[in-house]
Amino acid sequence: MKLFKRFHFIRLSKVRSMPLVIGLSCFLSLGLSSQPVFADGHKSFEITILHTNDFHARFRPISKYDNNCSAENNAEGKCFGGSARLISAIEDARSRHKNTILLDGGDQFQGTLFYTMYKGKVAAEMMNKMQYDGMAVGNHEFDDGPVTLRAFMDTVNFPVLMANANVDLEPELKDKLQKSTIIVKDNRKIGLIGVVTEDVVDISSPGDNIIFTDAITAVQTEVDALTQQGVNIIILLSHSSYAIDKEIAANTTGVDVIVGGHDNTYLSNVSDRAKGPYPTVVNDTQIIQAYAYGKFLGELSVVFDDKGEVVSATGEPITIDKLISENSDVVARLDELEVPINELKEREVGSVSSELNGNRAVCRVQECDMGNMIADAMRHAVMDKGYTIALMNSGGIRASLDSGQVTLGEVMTILPFQNTLATFKVTGKQLLTAIENGVSEVEDVAGRFPQVSGMRFTFDATRPAGDRVTSIETQDEYGWSNLNLYGTYGMVSNNFIRGGGDGYKVFRSASDIYDFGPDLADVVAAYIDANPGYSGYTDGRINQE
Template sequence: MSPPLLSRRAVLATGLAASLAMPALRGRAEEATGRLSLLHLNDFHSKHDGQRSEGGGSARLATGWITLEAEARAAARGVLRLDAGDQFTGSLYHTAHEGRAEAAVQRASRIHAMALGNHEFDGGPGRLAAYAALVDFALLSANLDVTREPALQGRISSHVVLRHGERRVGLVGLTTETTPEASSPGPTLRFTDAREAAARAIAAIRADGPATIVLLSHLGLAPDMALAAAVPGVDVIVGGHSHTLLADGLPGAEGPAPTLVDGPDRLVRIVQAGSNGRWLGRLDLDLGADGRVVAHGGRVLPVTSELAEDPTTAALVAAYGVPLAALRARTVGHGPEALPNAGCRKAECGLGNLVADAMLAAVPGAEVAVTNSGGLRAGLPAGAISLGDVLEVLPFGNTLATLTIRGGDLRAALEIGLSRHEENGGGFPQVAGMAYRFDPRAPQGDRLREVRLRQGDGFVPLDDARAYKVVTNSFNRRGGDGYVPFRDKALESYDNGAPLEDVVAAHIAAGGAARAGAEGRITYD
């Protein structure tokens, strides 16, 4: 169990805090009798080294935690450090250490509580149990039934109550109900209805007196908003799973922080801080005697390359990074000939076919794979292919993403991918499960001439009205390289599948490189 809220070691930077302008609170602060800040992270995905020029990384995150806590302490606020799940899966740190690196960094970060995300189950109950034994904070999931899994009994809680002076703060964890389809929890675990589980946990917490209820939710923004509108008694939702950046005035934000929803009996404040450790959130709360929020404020901190790295955390990450060189050198498969990335932005290429085939094979029921050629950053050698070679091809940490989309909107997405053909645009679509013909000399928006979908041993024309299940990468699914129909026209979508490099490495191990080559999927007039 975590220590009492205000007895945690305060990391103060008085000079820094004094120079920062504190955001105004929303509401009537004079009525508040408790002052609390929730510092929050979600969907870190083992990105301990960060993401190239985009920033992030555990050492910079440590500086971010310190900065936001200093701001809160300077305003005489208690602090909770919260994680909304999906620490696992997404880099070689997790592949090599199976959660030990994440546990070490989280302990150093003084996390109070974490919801279990779907990717915490990627290694089955055994890996999660080993991780749980290493952490000193509460792991929460109210809708996880572990009664048939001895390894997890006593390690996962529905909720935890922490004290902030005389105030009680009830933290309730929720895990997406689709975890059995999106991860590998095994046959002994059951995921129950999240709303019912939340209502039971809230009732149990308030049976012992007034409390502020904070849901640590790994359900995604849309389910969080629906839950907030339907379940009484929720004060705050700290969310994850959908990788949504809720922030005021920051590039890429999809809504304000907090996003407000009218619940059955109170206003619910929802926050979420993007993904991959590139942002940290601070939600300031002023609490009434009954635990209700009477005012709020805060901000979202971009964890950019301009933030200095915390030296203690940097040393910790470096120690876990030592074995990764050998892992990168591990041979995953062989290919009879080199697969260069030269020319992939202009035409069909063997490397593009390899990656698209790997994506399509990894998602049962998917009919089409589309991936941007700009994401293929290097070629593969002839002969032995190492994991490091694969990471050179796919360095961005993207995951598999799936969506259901009408044929006409899929056609529009392909047309966008062809729009910068003469400029070697990165959006040029490499595909599997389909073939298309285009005219590179035609005006932008009118280049796609024909699209056919594989059916058995042949092809059939794309039906603009029919819905198709498409697999792509998370960058394209969220509109990257102009693929906005994948973002705006998806009938349903899921962005957080397996890391793309793992999928391609597995395909190469199964002989995929030996079968790769141009075969007429893409032709032009």
């Protein structure tokens, strides 16, 4: 089995003896013992937490743009991730550590044609093969409602957890979805708790029967319950974002490690691209996250004393790249699963002459060329019917696009949610409210940020949310004009946004609503086909003061 180079960085909390801890860490790194003895005779307990998050059905290797990676590029070592490499990395890590636990921070669902065709079945199969020990519910686990989540939970061999919700009124999840659980590793109890982002109602489709609650309160309640059962090592699986994880750590007691997700945060001690150290320590809680899409496998070795206090935490995410061999059985199984979707996936729909940037770090804070193309495609499809303004939520843009021939599979990877085109009419005041919502969380890189066509606007992010938009102009056959708050405008968006998703609740009270247009991916594919050699561009339709 191939071994990987490791970078070890010690982060200490409640340190009893600095020389002892440093010596202990070196001792552990040699793999000589899993339970060293402290000077006072007490035994320590070491466990290595392996973790993933926001995998989004990337079972096959992906490119540097998080999109499809061709077999040729994969053979040349240009690809990352994929289940076949990930399982090899997991097996290697297990061979190097006596005690390991494999956890996921949520959002296994949605993102490729594998999910479009099989829903959660492939994720369940692959996670069972990798022998996960636990998973948080992510917001995308609700994209097809509680029924699909329940089918996934019935298939997997590990607990799926969500503490910050009451599911008693949801028959698919009542008595099935746990808030927390206890597992045992090397005769030591470990408590696992799960939480999901509190805005899941806005950004997914959990239905009307689930009541979501405050994450911090929910976590502390479960910690207290686990503590009463004699558990003094507690790991939180949090699909909430790096910022929220730090808030949870700062405002709770008893959580030792938070395995995060939701905002695709890369933490590292060696990369200048990292948003913070691995682990990030807040209130003696070790916070870890491993970006997304299977590009990394998090690996954190934690030493606890017999009271469950963290003595040391060392590690670094493993890059899942060409240095890791692909498991041939997994490759063969994915080949088999892919047969029914290959014809659809490989059909060429046109070409683009330049790369289009769909990176969330760009499209969720400013105008981006991918957003412009999608919004223009939506507007082009319905403009002859009098709908002249298009709005696309950047959270629905899930990948970038290389230049060259474009397949339907690539378009569906960029727009994986099977949203349909929705047309409706709003007043100018409603449109202003919508754009204010769109820029209200720009500092959080939220998915509600709007990409638009047929309009242009300026906003000031230093002003309070709800009062940030400083100008809006709309376009018709006569040119550009200032927004008329009392006028009526025909709009096109997707059915998710029109139904109030991503905070666009104002669109629920629109008029002349029709939510059942063609699939958004098909609309964009047709637009690419109608514009051979399309070249991406930005033209100042979104400006920030």
